[in-house]
Amino acid sequence: MTPSRHDLALIAALRNGLPLVSHPYAEIGKACGLDEGQVIARLGTLLESGVLKRFGVVVRHHELGYSANAMSVWEIPEDRIDEIGARLGAVPCVTLCYRRPRRPPVWPYNLFCMIHGKDREAVKSCIQGLIEQFGLAVYPHDVLFSTRRFKQTGGRYGRSADEAAA
Amino acid sequence: MDEFDRRLLSDFQRSFPLVPQPFAELARRLDCCEDEVIEAYGRLKDEGAISRIGAVVRVNAAGASTLAAIAVPQSRLDEVAALVSAYPEVNHNYEREHGLNLWFVVTAPDRARVDAVLADIGIRTGLEVLDLPMRAEYHIDLGFDLP
CATH class of the missing domain: 3.30.70.3460 (Alpha-Beta Plaits)
Structure with missing residues (x-):
């Protein structure tokens, strides 16, 4: 489904999350011109239609003790990438798995997995397990550990009334 | 992390209640009161354990x-x-x-x-x-x- 103008305004009003008050959906509604019941109904529809993947508590991995994270990337032939991507995406230590374009010569990799772990060793052992289990040793590969986090917030999705006018 | 915090963090990542008073609904399930739930989420947010209670948008579905x-x-x-x-x-x-x-x-x-x-x-x-x-x-x- 294509989200309506009201849906985009609602998603924009939710960027910073629900306010921690007794009637949070009513508060969100004030910011986007909907009443409490309309906010609740639209969120249900957006979830059912898949525009929203989920609605709930969004945790921050680092603060919960998952201090190591690496982007593990591979160069996979086009005719195998969907199959391999689907398998990797189902492994518990893989928190995100995407296909992205290659940008040769600076960037040859097209499959991206985000791996979180308690420490570097846990992340490395997850990646080693993926390579062995799915026979990935033949494909060019790199691992990019993160060393500093400069910013982490929710995405600027949706479109508020101000932005619609802009 | 105690059991109460652990449940607040892990049990409501999906299917957060879409009802007028969602924190009261969580309180019912956790056998406490609405104010305790609201206070605890405020603390977990201040501590940085949660970024927000909100929507995870499918990539490119709404922007x-x-x-x-x-x-x-x-x-x-x-x-x-x-x-x-x-x-x-x-x-x-x-x-x-x-x-x-x-x-x-x-x-x-x-x-x-x-x-x-x-x-x-x-x-x-x-x-x-x-x-x-x-x-x-x-x-x-x-x-x-x-x-």
Whole structure:
């Protein structure tokens, strides 16, 4: 489904999350011109239609003790990438798995997995397990550990009334 | 972390109650009162354990986004990272161990705005910005498992 103008305004009003008050959906509604019941109904529809993947508590991995994270990337032939991507995406230590374009010569990799772990060793052992289990040793590969986090917030999705006018 | 906090963090990552008083509903399930739940989430937010209670939007379903990378000379990394983080459209910005050492995500209402942000960063830094938009998603986000 294509989200309506009201849906985009609602998603924009939710960027910073629900306010921690007794009637949070009513508060969100004030910011986007909907009443409490309309906010609740639209969120249900957006979830059912898949525009929203989920609605709930969004945790921050680092603060919960998952201090190591690496982007593990591979160069996979086009005719195998969907199959391999689907398998990797189902492994518990893989928190995100995407296909992205290659940008040769600076960037040859097209499959991206985000791996979180308690420490570097846990992340490395997850990646080693993926390579062995799915026979990935033949494909060019790199691992990019993160060393500093400069910013982490929710995405600027949706479109508020101000932005619609802009 | 006690059992109460652990449940607040792990049990409501999906299917957060869509009812007029959701925190009262959680309180019913956790056998406590609404104020305790609201206070506890406020504390977990202050401590940084949660970023928000909200929507996780499917990539490109309600706007546009991309993953971008820049090879930044080490002597300029702090300056360039701060410049990038200052854009409201940039929501993740990390240093990674690689020649391409600055990685960030840009989200905006449409692709034209994403392009404009990337071009602006390129002009202001004088560095090449690699644009790596998602082509397919292979992971179903069910939230994050706590031990």
